[in-house]
Amino acid sequence: MTKTAAIIGGGVIGGGWAARFLLMGWNVRVFDPDPEAERKITEVLENARAAMPGLSDRMLPDEGALSFCSSISSAVKGADWIQESVPERQELKRTLFQKIQAHCDDNAIIGSSTSGFMPSTLQKGATRGSQIVVTHPFNPVYLLPLVELVASPANPPDLVERAEETLRSIGMYPLKVRAEIDGHIADRLLEAVWREALWLVKDGIATTAEIDEAIRMGFGLRWAQMGLFETYRIAGGEAGMAQFLAQFGPCLKLPWTKLTDVPDLSEALIEKITSQSDEQSGAHSIRELERQRDTNLVAMMRALKWADWGAGAHLNIVDAAQPAPAWDISKPIRIIQRAVPLDWTDYNGHMTEARYLHAFAEATDRFMEFIGCDSDYIAAGQSFFTVETHIRHLDEVLAGAKIHIDTQCLVGKGKKMHLFHRMYEGDRLLATGEHMLLHVSLETRRSVLPTGAIKEKLEQIAQAHAALPWPDGAGRAVGQGAK
Numbered sequence: 001m002t003k004t005a006a007i008i009g010g011g012v013i014g015g016g017w018a019a020r021f022l023l024m025g026w027n028v029r030v031f032d033p034d035p036e037a038e039r040k041i042t043e044v045l046e047n048a049r050a051a052m053p054g055l056s057d058r059m060l061p062d063e064g065a066l067s068f069c070s071s072i073s074s075a076v077k078g079a080d081w082i083q084e085s086v087p088e089r090q091e092l093k094r095t096l097f098q099k100i101q102a103h104c105d106d107n108a109i110i111g112s113s114t115s116g117f118m119p120s121t122l123q124k125g126a127t128r129g130s131q132i133v134v135t136h137p138f139n140p141v142y143l144l145p146l147v148e149l150v151a152s153p154a155n156p157p158d159l160v161e162r163a164e165e166t167l168r169s170i171g172m173y174p175l176k177v178r179a180e181i182d183g184h185i186a187d188r189l190l191e192a193v194w195r196e197a198l199w200l201v202k203d204g205i206a207t208t209a210e211i212d213e214a215i216r217m218g219f220g221l222r223w224a225q226m227g228l229f230e231t232y233r234i235a236g237g238e239a240g241m242a243q244f245l246a247q248f249g250p251c252l253k254l255p256w257t258k259l260t261d262v263p264d265l266s267e268a269l270i271e272k273i274t275s276q277s278d279e280q281s282g283a284h285s286i287r288e289l290e291r292q293r294d295t296n297l298v299a300m301m302r303a304l305k306w307a308d309w310g311a312g313a314h315l316n317i318v319d320a321a322q323p324a325p326a327w328d329i330s331k332p333i334r335i336i337q338r339a340v341p342l343d344w345t346d347y348n349g350h351m352t353e354a355r356y357l358h359a360f361a362e363a364t365d366r367f368m369e370f371i372g373c374d375s376d377y378i379a380a381g382q383s384f385f386t387v388e389t390h391i392r393h394l395d396e397v398l399a400g401a402k403i404h405i406d407t408q409c410l411v412g413k414g415k416k417m418h419l420f421h422r423m424y425e426g427d428r429l430l431a432t433g434e435h436m437l438l439h440v441s442l443e444t445r446r447s448v449l450p451t452g453a454i455k456e457k458l459e460q461i462a463q464a465h466a467a468l469p470w471p472d473g474a475g476r477a478v479g480q481g482a483k
């Protein structure tokens, strides 16, 4: 039977919870006295529908039903999970739990999104404190897996286990916090950075933008894939965490922070940290960790390039600043020169099939720009669409290899642009890609004749290339020549 979640408080976080439960197939009832709550949640849900299902490579369950309730009782009655996400005010939350417990099932789980209150604090005054746990999520709740699951001694272990299972079943990563503490784990870390940042702005050392650049161009990327301790283990070089502590331990006594209450780096603490770090990361050598870190960073930074944001936008600016090559059209044009990125390789240890098309598509894009079909031309309403592609995989190539693509224009007449790309590593022919494109109107989505400078440039190149030998493999069908 479809399960039901009641979301009490449908703001930033409640809206995110509603989206996650719904997209994971739960029915969701929302109670929020804000007359704007329905509009806000509907908008958040639209974003979540575009973003969350594509994170999975499997089909998510059918979306559940969303309803808005005019009372707490109608929202929580019979619900399997109740998620409280009202503002961070202790008394408000405590009063609400009493109202919720007057109507909800005894075996329902009540999770609180509180960023900092301990479960035992929230349980005070409740009818059944044992039913309430902290399930602290991270914004956006429908994308980020982390949820800190914090229990108090009043919570029976089987309820905590059920909570953990439920959170996993909606795709979250419940991190069980060993002991109650104000601010849990993650907000303690975030608060430290936040408090330092406030000082830096107040003291005029950095602007808000400069602080954000300091994070997103550098250590923020590292934290996303290895966290703090594994990153610093690598920073200790071959001697790992012990060396890191030896080198940077004394800095704890320097005025590097406004948060001056630091633990004494005693022998016992050093031993505790190094042995936990060994247990966490000791299965890999420092070199292996470095390679893994590099793979992760390349994949993440290339994803940011695609989004043209943060460190990725910076990389795009660096690329664009490269001088444009002077292309010679009397021979196939060397349209691409690049290295094979780490995230283009597969389980066979070489460039994966889809990336050949990726590289050839890049070559086509560059060729389009060369003849004048650039972003301004496309924004004005015309472009080319690829209608047929034939790729031959002739030899393998590994990550890091320098490749180039030479492009020959076989036909550039009327609406047709017929291109033949050859991909090489040095003199070694790796693959060919043959592509037929049609010039189109982006308004009608139909083919139309190109005019003006584009038509002239394309015809000029096609004429020059007509003098070249017809490429070996052009016009081939699949299987031709196979033994």
Ligand SMILES: NC(=O)C1=CN([C@@H]2O[C@H](COP(=O)(O)OP(=O)(O)OC[C@H]3O[C@@H](n4cnc5c(N)ncnc54)[C@H](O)[C@@H]3O)[C@@H](O)[C@H]2O)C=CC1
Pocket: 008, 009, 010, 011, 012, 013, 014, 031, 032, 033, 034, 037, 084, 085, 086, 087, 088, 089, 096, 113, 114, 115, 116, 136, 137, 138, 139
């Ligand atoms: N915003 C954030 O980054 C994060 C917030 N949290 C926690 O989530 C909780 C909610 O925070 P936000 O969503 O940011 O706040 P918010 O202000 O965006 O949303 C709170 C919602 O609760 C509603 N509300 C107020 N009184 C209510 C009541 N008596 N019954 C039902 N609904 C009521 C408000 O109308 C509002 O829509 C807080 O405990 C906060 O610490 C947790 C993780 C991240």
Ligand SMILES: C[N+](C)(C)CC(=O)CC(=O)[O-]
Pocket: 114, 115, 137, 138, 139, 187, 190
């Ligand atoms: C700022 N905050 C304390 C509300 C942050 C959180 O609780 C978690 C988050 O999403 O950063």
